[in-house]
Amino acid sequence: MSDPWIRRFRPRPEAAVRLVCFPHAGGSASYYHPLAQSPTLLPDTEVLAVQYPGRQDRRRERLLDGIPEMADLITEALAPYDDDRPLAFFGHSMGAVLAFEVAQRLSARPGGEPCGLFVSGRRAPSLYRRGTVHLLSDAELVGELRRAGGTDPRFLDDEELLADIIPVVRNDYRAIELYQWTPAPPLNCPITALVGDRDPQAPLDDVEAWRKHTDGPFGLEVFSGGHFYLNTHQRGVADVISEALSAGARRHATARGNAR
Template sequence: MSPTPDVTNSWIRRLRPRPDAAVRLVCFPHAGGSATYYHPLAHSPSLTPAAEVLAVQYPGRQDRRREPLVDSLSLLADQAATALEPLADRPLVLFGHSMGATLAYEVARRLGARRPAGEPRWLLVSGRRAPSRFRGGTVHLRTDTELVEELRRVGGTDPAFLDDPELLETILPVVRNDYRAIEGYRWTPVPPLTCPITALVGDRDPQTTLDEAAAWKQHTSGAFELRDFAGGHFYLDAHRQGVADAVSRVLERVARPMETLGGNGR
């Protein structure tokens, strides 16, 4: 059983508390996901001890299930950025998968706009095309049966949940809401981030091609790296060690205060 995460505020869960950590890793879940999805990453033996691991808990799920769902990615980004500001006394690294990648990017933008040097030190994006690469989407308009079929197709949801009518009654409204949020998102051209970006992607991801993942390079003036793994949209479930290693390398670099990151001296 996963350990119960510490609650910092209604938005943030401390999956691996490290009061004296040199850097904080903040994880953003996928559509329909929750903070606990990142327990395996947080407790990976290969993840550097230099980092504290936090995860964002969106409204309307798990311990926030009685709160109204938010179907606007912009509003989610506004609220999540506000929740993270008090934790920016340590260098932040943001990591998001799927919808969480786009949300992490928008939070990074907001943190940078709110105060000098407020950007996170690094942005890791997984399983999501660059914001500038738009694809239309109508998954949120599908019937419940069609929505379940989509969840089976992309993976990431325990099949036992999808076969349980009572659990589906709880899951589907959250999934539909999150798809509405990400499918309604439109990127507005803005100056690129200055922090480095690392993009991770499965080489058979139906939602993100390698070319669409490589386009994240356009969203930073700093360093960029693309890492591909064998697998589909939830490749990271089969490559937990490899993902943890990739994240750990970034955290180790940020934890070294004298190292120049991405050629921008931050």
């Protein structure tokens, strides 16, 4: 399959589950390349990563205005992949919200929900707090990126690269900071929330509130570190995903069989 939205770093046609990864604000699909190589996930899980417009090979495309539009288009892009194998979603920060919104859209289809939803470094969508990072000056925005730690410092020191990065980051921050969840029934799929114990953007109580967004099992995993704790805990994150999917895939297969 060839689609501008989806990257397959290591195709695994024999894998039982496809794990779709959603990047953070300003992030790209390549952020999840190391996860796709994880020996913990192979060979049972094929990792796909979403590539948002405006970055890397899609840098000349129009930036999207908000989370709902992005979620609609990603849902469409995932249709060819929702065939004989269940999907699971992993999203970090803004990506956690997008993964959740896509899961909600799929829940309208019989057996369409993912077999597992992993939400990282983000408060529950029911807890709205309007942010102002997107209103900062360019210099202040670069400072915010340095503090968060998710961007290669070499990029932030290169004026030519910054000229490409800043509009994308500002647009993504605007999208997530203005996002407001439209109340809807809880999902049925398991939700696992992951967070760093020193993440200023995702206090533990706010992360635990994801529990309210599913009638299925809920798990909380706390790692040492800040907002980008997963940069140094990739093996631990992969272990959490693998353990949860082994049970979730069986439940999902049973639900889809009953829906037909």
